[in-house]
Amino acid sequence: MDVLIQAILDGICVGAIYGLGAMGLVVIQKSSGVFNMAQGMLMMFGAYIAAMGALSIGMPLWLSVVTAMLLSALLGLTINFIVMRPLAGESVFTQLMATIGLLSALYGIIMAIWGTYPYVYPNEIIPTGNIEIGDIMVSATYLNGFLLAVAACIGLSLFYQYSKEGIAMRGTSEDEELAGSVGIRVTKVLRLSWILGSACAALAGVLFGSLGSVNYMLGEIGLTAIIPVVVFGGLESFVGALMAGLIVGVVTMIAGAYLEVALPGIMPVVPLVIMLIVLIFKPYGLFGEERIERI
């Protein structure tokens, strides 16, 4: 029984980190209509920058994380300027293909800079300490991740639902031409969306990195976990991303606890299987917006 509860608690915390990574993708999707396949690479970039800051330069960890978020935001801005802006007005599919190319390019660049050596963060971002209830332990890292993810979810959801800029971003992702003719500064909206999405990715990357170590495997999480989470949570929903992340986290941990012995290597497959099952019943994802078409 304890095993189950431990697995569920671990799953909730890890799942929240999945959710945070997914939210960065949702930000970019919600503001520019582009499904950024390279999100995992942005996460990895943030994780490595923070590691470099904390270990090589010796900054306190929280400062390294902030630096990582700023530099990732800068990277996102550069990507927007070099890759996405020239493709403005092209079909969404073309823009998607560009992000796939970006995926490979970034993976190569990151590997070239940092190699395959694993980095381990020195300590926690928010020193909350471990919580122990009997035999069940919730590590500080997990707790950090959970709190940050929930805070981000609430903040982002409120911003997009109620603030003028948030509504403008949702409008721009739907119809750029109409948004421009209404007076919305479309270039500003797109820049802001990439800055926000990259900063979220960096934070999620750091949290993932603090689960074990920062190494080349981090990039794979983007493809095998974050993208299925976004797809079945609903492409435009922050709550959906968080919920989906939590579900994936819990099921993965339970599968790991009980099935790993019988089916080794099952854990990375879990998100994809869940995505498949959910999409059969809810094609727009759990919280996705239904596409409106006039017949």
Added chain:
Amino acid sequence: MLLLQNLEVVYSDVIWVLRGVSMEVPERGMVCLLGSNGAGKSTTLKAVSGVLRIELGKVTGGHIEFEGRRIDGMKAQDIAEAGIIQCFEGRRLFEHLTTEENLKMGGYPLPTKAETRKRLDMVYTYFPKLTELKHRISGYLSGGEQQMLVIGRALMAKPKVMLLDEPSLGLSPMLVSQIFKIVKNINQEEGIGILLVEQNTRAALAITTYGYVMENGRTVLEGSSEKLKDNEDVREFYLGLTRVGERKSFRDAKHYKRRKRWLA
């Protein structure tokens, strides 16, 4: 106030759509732009509101002036802030946003929330139907309600000129006359100039004071709406009336092409 002179527009560097369009919308004026499909009416409006770039169009000749300033190179956002708002053809909306969110987007350039609130109230007085539909997703509204929302959204931004592209498209005649009446009110009470592109020639000439007729990318006829209504060519081409005011029958025009068909 709004002046177009010998405007030429080219799409994708090869398609020459506008070949010399000249027109004027005076302050508080109500002008209509008529013509059959493909004449270049929508392109003229898009050239004025600055959205040609996304459709790979370019102004290659002539100029557009608004309140004495040249606007033909400006970005769409700046033209909207200067006071020219277009209602696109086909009731273009942010379909996944609610009615009120669409209106708020119309009021994006407004500086304060209080002003947005005031403008919203004004739009709701002109279009009381929209008050009940405040929180409905705009993609689910009926055609007439969507058209009202589009015009309301244009009103939000304190326009000096509104460009209406075929507002009567796909609407019932009763709804068309209702909406046109509201547009006339807006013109008279708010002092907003209106450039109305329409296929429904009768309704357009009824509420406007001046009109232009376009064909193949050129303005071919202009005059006060009274004169245009009585103009022979307009009557024949757009109202379907012959010289004596009778409906022309296709039977008379092409009798030599009809053949009796019960011969086996």
